[in-house]
Amino acid sequence: MNLRLNSEFGTLKAVLMHRPGKEIDRLTPYNKEFLLFEDVPYLEAMQKEHDYFTDLIKQSTGATVFRLRELLMQVLSNKEILESLMKAALSRTGQVHLCDYILDRLSTAECTTVLTAGIKVHELKKKIPNAPTGELMDYAFIIPPSPNLYFQRDPMALTPGGIIFSSMNKEGRQREADLLRTIFENHPEFKEHVNRLYPINGHDNPPSIEGGDVIVLSKKAVAIGNSERTNEKAIYHVAKALLAEGTVERVYEVHLPQKRQYMHLDTVFTILDENLVLTYPDAMNAVLQTSLYTLKDIKDDKVNIKRQVLKESLLTILEREIPHLEILSTADGNPDYAMREQWFDGANVFAIGPRRVISYNRNIHTNRALRNMGVEVLEIPSSELSRGLGGPRCMTMPLSRSRI
Numbered sequence: 001m002n003l004r005l006n007s008e009f010g011t012l013k014a015v016l017m018h019r020p021g022k023e024i025d026r027l028t029p030y031n032k033e034f035l036l037f038e039d040v041p042y043l044e045a046m047q048k049e050h051d052y053f054t055d056l057i058k059q060s061t062g063a064t065v066f067r068l069r070e071l072l073m074q075v076l077s078n079k080e081i082l083e084s085l086m087k088a089a090l091s092r093t094g095q096v097h098l099c100d101y102i103l104d105r106l107s108t109a110e111c112t113t114v115l116t117a118g119i120k121v122h123e124l125k126k127k128i129p130n131a132p133t134g135e136l137m138d139y140a141f142i143i144p145p146s147p148n149l150y151f152q153r154d155p156m157a158l159t160p161g162g163i164i165f166s167s168m169n170k171e172g173r174q175r176e177a178d179l180l181r182t183i184f185e186n187h188p189e190f191k192e193h194v195n196r197l198y199p200i201n202g203h204d205n206p207p208s209i210e211g212g213d214v215i216v217l218s219k220k221a222v223a224i225g226n227s228e229r230t231n232e233k234a235i236y237h238v239a240k241a242l243l244a245e246g247t248v249e250r251v252y253e254v255h256l257p258q259k260r261q262y263m264h265l266d267t268v269f270t271i272l273d274e275n276l277v278l279t280y281p282d283a284m285n286a287v288l289q290t291s292l293y294t295l296k297d298i299k300d301d302k303v304n305i306k307r308q309v310l311k312e313s314l315l316t317i318l319e320r321e322i323p324h325l326e327i328l329s330t331a332d333g334n335p336d337y338a339m340r341e342q343w344f345d346g347a348n349v350f351a352i353g354p355r356r357v358i359s360y361n362r363n364i365h366t367n368r369a370l371r372n373m374g375v376e377v378l379e380i381p382s383s384e385l386s387r388g389l390g391g392p393r394c395m396t397m398p399l400s401r402s403r404i
């Protein structure tokens with residue numbers, strides 16, 4: 001599988017998703033903010049909504065849907081990989097000394113659950129009574145859960161030049177990128193096809209970037225949000241790697257206001273066809289500045305890039321980048337409905353083919369505006385999935401699309 005994507009809308013051929021699991025049941029009214037949720041979801045209903053979404057993707061496109069849990073289990077059957085991932089997880093809470101106890105007593109399937117849903121002291125003691133947990137309280141997490149794993153968009157990004165492995169900005173999501181990188185760098189289905197653009201070698205604590213901030217504008221241009229989650233140092237390194245690779249010629253850095261509801265660039269705009277974008281107008285107007293990175297030269301293997309601050313609005317820049325661009329506003333521009341629907345990711349639809357999207361059913365005004373524009377809109381239920389504040393694009397990691 002060629003792990004490069006040159007569009008956001010080519011007909012979907014393969015996608016990676018994660019069915020919400022036990023990690024969701026870890027959310028409480030007291031930890032939900034730290035774990036980046038707006039509310040405490042009802043897991044069974046959430047799973048039904050997610051299953052509906054997955055089935056719809058399969059039926060409407062015939063695409064292969066890879067499951068994170070399955071891929072992770074397959075990779076973790078290698079003992080060295082399992083040990084290194086478990087150690088990395090335990091070192092975040094200073095509990096590496098428990099690693100051997102866990103690996104000796106838990107099966108690969110149990111370890112996979114521990115690495116996604118976390119494990120508490122009393123749960124570990126039940127399975128391994130002699131584990132040296134010291135003074136830790138019974139209800140403390142030895143490994144914290146990753147309830148945002150169903151937002152598969154964020155721990156990595158595919159571009160025309162290769163893969164960016166994220167460095168997650170918020171503590172509550174940091175382990176997710178470790179899981180994804182371990183899968184893609186080791187699974188026989190993928191490992192030969194990874195051209196890693198980020199993190200660059202030798203970075204232990206790389207500047208933060210999240211996949212939801214990366215949007216492929218065309219095979220020659222990529223936009224990256226400088227946002228609550230992605231910072232300018234990471235964008236600089238990614239731009240350098242992308243431009244040096246040679247496929248992409250322009251990397252745009254889009255400065256968004258650092259607000260939760262605009263947390264990633266894909267919460268405020270998505271591309272639906274070669275000349276159609278869906279935007280949330282308030283956020284587009286709030287863009288602080290856009291800069292353009294291009295290649296200056298490569299001398300003696302040293303890559304030099306240049307950064308130019310652009311004077312025009314983001315929409316003008318997009319119009320120049322994408323010929324004959326049509327811009328559709330969420331809720332057709334009605335400010336009240338657009339605001340309501342943007343909170344539940346109105347602009348974050350998932351394109352499964354040119355002018356074919358999957359959207360939350362709750363965003364009725366945006367869905368109507370899309371249909372009036374000739375877009376086929378397939379709706380999914382959204383009462384529980386939306387409680388994590390991410391939409392259909394956020395929940396999917398496309399791995400292969402028909403080439404444009």
Ligand SMILES: NC(=O)NCCC[C@H](N)C(=O)O
Pocket residue numbers: 035036037148151153154173211212213263264266267388389390391393394
């Ligand atoms: N690309 C996206 O916008 N993803 C949504 C992520 C939501 C998650 N609860 C978070 O705050 O990171």
